Amino acid sequence: MSTSDPIQMVDLKTQYERMQDEVDQAVLDVIRSGAFINGPAVRDFQAGLETFLRCAHVIPCANGTDALQIALMALELKPGDEVIVPAFTYVASAEVIALLGLSPVMVDVDPFTFNLTAELIEPAITKRTRAIIPVHLFGQSCEMEPIRKLADRHDLRIVEDNAQAIGAEYTFSDGTVGRTGTLGDIGCTSFYPSKNLGAYGDGGAINTDNDELATQLRKVANHGQNRRYYHDVVGVNSRLDSVQAAILNCKLPHLEAYNERRRQAAAYYDSRLGDIDGLLTPAKLPSSTHVYHQYTLRITDGRRDGLQNHLQQAGIPSMVYYPVPLYDQDAFRGTAANKIDYLPVTDTLCKEVISLPMHSELQEDALSRICASVRAYFMQ
Numbered sequence: 001m002s003t004s005d006p007i008q009m010v011d012l013k014t015q016y017e018r019m020q021d022e023v024d025q026a027v028l029d030v031i032r033s034g035a036f037i038n039g040p041a042v043r044d045f046q047a048g049l050e051t052f053l054r055c056a057h058v059i060p061c062a063n064g065t066d067a068l069q070i071a072l073m074a075l076e077l078k079p080g081d082e083v084i085v086p087a088f089t090y091v092a093s094a095e096v097i098a099l100l101g102l103s104p105v106m107v108d109v110d111p112f113t114f115n116l117t118a119e120l121i122e123p124a125i126t127k128r129t130r131a132i133i134p135v136h137l138f139g140q141s142c143e144m145e146p147i148r149k150l151a152d153r154h155d156l157r158i159v160e161d162n163a164q165a166i167g168a169e170y171t172f173s174d175g176t177v178g179r180t181g182t183l184g185d186i187g188c189t190s191f192y193p194s195k196n197l198g199a200y201g202d203g204g205a206i207n208t209d210n211d212e213l214a215t216q217l218r219k220v221a222n223h224g225q226n227r228r229y230y231h232d233v234v235g236v237n238s239r240l241d242s243v244q245a246a247i248l249n250c251k252l253p254h255l256e257a258y259n260e261r262r263r264q265a266a267a268y269y270d271s272r273l274g275d276i277d278g279l280l281t282p283a284k285l286p287s288s289t290h291v292y293h294q295y296t297l298r299i300t301d302g303r304r305d306g307l308q309n310h311l312q313q314a315g316i317p318s319m320v321y322y323p324v325p326l327y328d329q330d331a332f333r334g335t336a337a338n339k340i341d342y343l344p345v346t347d348t349l350c351k352e353v354i355s356l357p358m359h360s361e362l363q364e365d366a367l368s369r370i371c372a373s374v375r376a377y378f379m380q
């Protein structure tokens, strides 16, 4: 990349070009085989992801939002049952709760990791609480050991939203290591193109170690049937496309390397930006590896929007994930299902966060230009 090349938030094209022949061939193979629905490519991907996650069952599906919906449907909750979810996340995590007639109970997050914690969850638990959706936001695991203990004490199910953290690992106090998504009862992930493991269209997956839940999840995702034309429950139709599975089969072996390159880019940002007053680089938990789906700063001196303008003028893209707390979205504000209308940390983060370009193809040259531009803004 030369200094005149535009810097991008994500660069899917360069990543594709590195493996173009393999991907083109895999796509052609599917088309020529005619196995468009649940063909060998889908079965191979399911097995590959089971191995990668070190998990007994993967159920591929159409997208990450479906994965969350199917997970909640498989738990057979009743209307009005409460599900705890962070208020600082992508809408999908809470949307599926409301869609199923359940009540999203939004809780605040930690100001440094951006994730919910057991301490923040506990006061929100009531007699109607049935499940918790920890979101491993921006690529780092929630502190899951205390969350699991809390869930066990109150007999709550844990559905992990692992859409942003595939490949991250969490270490329990006894030394056990597990991938995010395998730390609760059900894990949900997304293969939206810009995710760490991205397809060239939509895709998602659900995973569990529990055999009974796996049977239920497969059934829900397949029109409520395990035996063709015998429908036990009202389900949905949610499948991973064979063409997308073939592409993901090419990319899965590289996921660890992609995540490592993201970590290298993050280390570069940390080293160049860590000393600036009014700016906080992302906090790292000792118990989790970070796969940096996003590299997200907090601009604590009220100049976030000014920084974003400054970067834009220098041709450097940035994004605000997320500008509005979920409880302030029209879809949820004042609804019977949602009783929360203010949480201080979420409110602050929505005003302070900004994500810098982050992907597996970021070169030092681009990183250096981005960091120089951020520094220049704070020096003026």
Ligand SMILES: *Cc1c(COP(=O)(O)O)cnc(C)c1O
Residues within 6 Å of the ligand: 063, 064, 065, 066, 089, 090, 092, 093, 135, 161, 163, 164, 189, 190, 191, 192, 202, 203, 204
């Ligand atoms: C991307 C994402 C989803 C939804 O995934 P889709 O495949 O776009 O449906 C859910 N939760 C989080 C946190 C996400 O980032």
